[in-house]
Amino acid sequence: MLRAVKHCSLTAFALLSWLGTAQATLYPAETKNLRPDSARSLCMDLSGDAKLAKCNGSNAQKITLERRENGERRMRVGSQCLEGNREGEALFLAPCRNVVTQTWTYNNTGRIKNGNGLCVDVEQNRKTAGTPVITYRCNGTINQRWARYDLPKPETPAGAGGSAILRPAHARDKCLDATAQGELILWTCHHGRNQQFVFRDNQKTMIRVNAGCLTAIRQDGPVYIKSCAGGARQMWTVEKSGRIVNASGACLDVRMAANANGTPVLSYKCTGQPNQRFLVIR
Incomplete structure (x- = not known):
């Protein structure tokens, strides 16, 4: 009798172990x-x-x-x-x-x-x-x-608000990308968190990414991601034309209209060129 009970206990233990293993090896598609x-x-x-x-x-x-x-x-x-x-x-x-x-x-x-x-x-x-x-x-x-x-999100005109990726008109296979070092650059689109920007359209707004905000340190220099403080250097207007204009009057600009990964994104005097226009994709 004891031997039978022991056998049943071992069998039950083995079954529970197997079930635990089976559950551990289920992977979502x-x-x-x-x-x-x-x-x-x-x-x-x-x-x-x-x-x-x-x-x-x-x-x-x-x-x-x-x-x-x-x-x-x-x-x-x-x-x-x-x-x-x-x-x-x-x-x-x-x-x-x-x-x-x-x-x-x-x-x-x-x-x-x-x-x-x-x-x-x-x-x-x-x-x-x-x-x-x-x-x-x-x-x-x-x-x-x-x-x-990740699957691409449908392209919509500016105006909807919320999270979006930003693609320059001159290089539509690339996206604005916030690096771990707090720099704003151009990079191949992957729809990751560091390419998701949150802002309001057609009004002055901070542009948030990676728990920070786009910051124009000077009118003709690189744009960085800094802690959100709400000053003029962090206030932008995302226009229907695709321009993104800082409170200083400078535009977000892909340096030299280059399309290589790692190209810095600047604040620069507005020229109306494609490297200063951005497609908002939600």
């Missing part, structure tokens, strides 16, 4: 855009066979990543799964099945590899819309590294 490191302004698009396309927020670019307890993933668009059969062929959507050609692993370098041992690859490292996305032998090159991006 996430829906993202996938962009190659070689062409971050383009998204993987599954409107037909996989290809690169301008990121547009369409359902064909919303890829749901389902993580399993062993680290493998299934990638879905809608109710169908991403499949890669043979080397050199474009990826495609098919009814979801438990097969190696629909099983993927995503490592910390951005490599996406399927159960056949092939990697997701931008054909011939091209950087133009329409380029096929294929499976190819893994080689570690930049066109086999993929970044997961």
Whole structure:
């Protein structure tokens, strides 16, 4: 009798342990855009066979990543799964099945590899819309590294208020970005917290980001993120034209109209040029 009780207790303990493990290995699905490191302004698009396309927020670019307890993933668009059969062929959507050609692993370098041992690859490292996305032998090159991006928010004219990203009219694949050092720069859009600005439109307002406010130290110098105090250096007007004008009369300006990551954003005399106009995206 004691032996039986002991056996039952062990069985119950094992069952509880298993349940605990099963609960610990349940992972929520996430829906993202996938962009190659070689062409971050383009998204993987599954409107037909996989290809690169301008990121547009369409359902064909919303890829749901389902993580399993062993680290493998299934990638879905809608109710169908991403499949890669043979080397050199474009990826495609098919009814979801438990097969190696629909099983993927995503490592910390951005490599996406399927159960056949092939990697997701931008054909011939091209950087133009329409380029096929294929499976190819893994080689570690930049066109086999993929970044997961939050889904873009719809573009709306200024006037709605609330949180927004700000894209310069001369470089619409880039966003204003607040660095950890408190500098305001240009960077590839990723919709992260440090690219989310909070302000009121068409009136004098502080522009908040990263728990600080945009601050023009002088009329023709860099813009920093400082503790919000409400003085004239932190008061801006986000106009319908896209200009962002400081109380001093200077405009927010991308230095030299450059479009490289890390380009400083300044306060500078207003010129009306595209590098002083910003698209508000909510």
